Amino acid sequence: KSLPAQGAALTIIVSDHDFAAIDGTISEINERGFLVEGSNVYGDNAETIWLHPDPKTTIIDQNGKTLKASDLKAGMTVRSFYGPYVALSFPPQSSTNYILVNTDSANDEQETEAGINGILTEKTDGRISISGQPSNPDGYEYVVLAIDGDTQIVDAQGKPLTSDVLNEGRRIEAQYVPVIYPALPHADKIVVSDASAPRVEGTITASERTTQDHLYINVGSDQSTDNDIILNISKDTQIIGLSPDEKLKPGTKIVAYHSILMTKSIPAITSAEVIVVQPDITLPFESPIKG
Structure with missing residues (x-):
């Protein structure tokens, strides 16, 4: 040398x-x-x-x-x-x-995968939204993941599936690599369960049985009460689309995924797992005067 x-x-x-x-x-x-x-x-x-x-x-x-x-x-x-x-x-x-x-x-950092086990709450072109339990303490309870031809989709036994099985309400487990916003995390592997969470859509309605922990839901936002339900809200219920200073209140339109266990009472009572608050869309004013 x-x-x-x-x-x-x-x-x-x-x-x-x-x-x-x-x-x-x-x-x-x-x-x-x-x-x-x-x-x-x-x-x-x-x-x-x-x-x-x-x-x-x-x-x-x-x-x-x-x-x-x-x-x-x-x-x-x-x-x-x-x-x-x-x-x-x-x-x-x-x-x-x-x-x-x-x-x-x-x-x-890039090789450290994250995961979530929960309910598929929304599916659009090339992306899915999942609400559930993260696989590690630093994970997120709600994620939006990109899916494509490189995403491995299998059932609980490892049998390959197509993305057609990824329907709203389906219970799934997803693995992904976290990235910094605005990039969208990519779903590397999705394990699809045979079970789905029941889904209802309706409006929270004032009722004598409505409390902070019990919500009366006018299912379908119609005049009928035959199909209405009461949702039990617990600390494990995930609420999406609500700011920290807001609360669920009568008049709020929601989509809810709940337990398969329901009482046979009228209205039926069940436990809410995920509640997705729908945006309040106000139609623009239309003048009655025609030109």
Whole structure:
């Protein structure tokens, strides 16, 4: 071995003093840029800054490969050069012209899967909503997941199924990799149960039997009382679409998924598992005067 050590230079950066640089970790990403938390390369002081790449920004990984801005992920460590102008916002913001990124640094975070065991409450093109119990304490009780041809869908015995079985009310268990908003987590595997949760749609109605823990539901929001039910609300009941300072009250339209166990009384009584509050849509005023 020679002294001093010798090697091939992969990249040489000549810095203009009008520019600054940060060593840190990407903690958040949006459509405009990414948030880096770390320390200033030249001053060694702690720093947090939003950086905005443009189409001409050079991004190179640890192997010298050129990347695109869309390749950047939360958890990656970067050295990013920015400036000369910095917006005095909180945190500050600037454009970045050169980024060195370690793509391996995000692997551990990306490989950690999350899961949820619950009820499928909504299905639209390419996505499903699930409400239930997370597989780990840091998980979410309500998630929206993207599904596509790469999503493995099986029954409890491992037999492959198609996405046609993913109907509202179906009990499922889903595995996914968490990502930073606005990206949508992808459902990697879905185990479909044979059971479905009964579903009712109606309006909460004032009644002598209505309390904070017992809601009288006018099923179908009609004039008939023959099919109405009373929902027992417990600490395990999940309520979706209601802000923290709001409460369920008469006049609120809901979709509810409940236990298969119901009393034979009139109205029947059962326990609510998931309640989805429907948006209050007010039709625009239409003038009776015709032109």
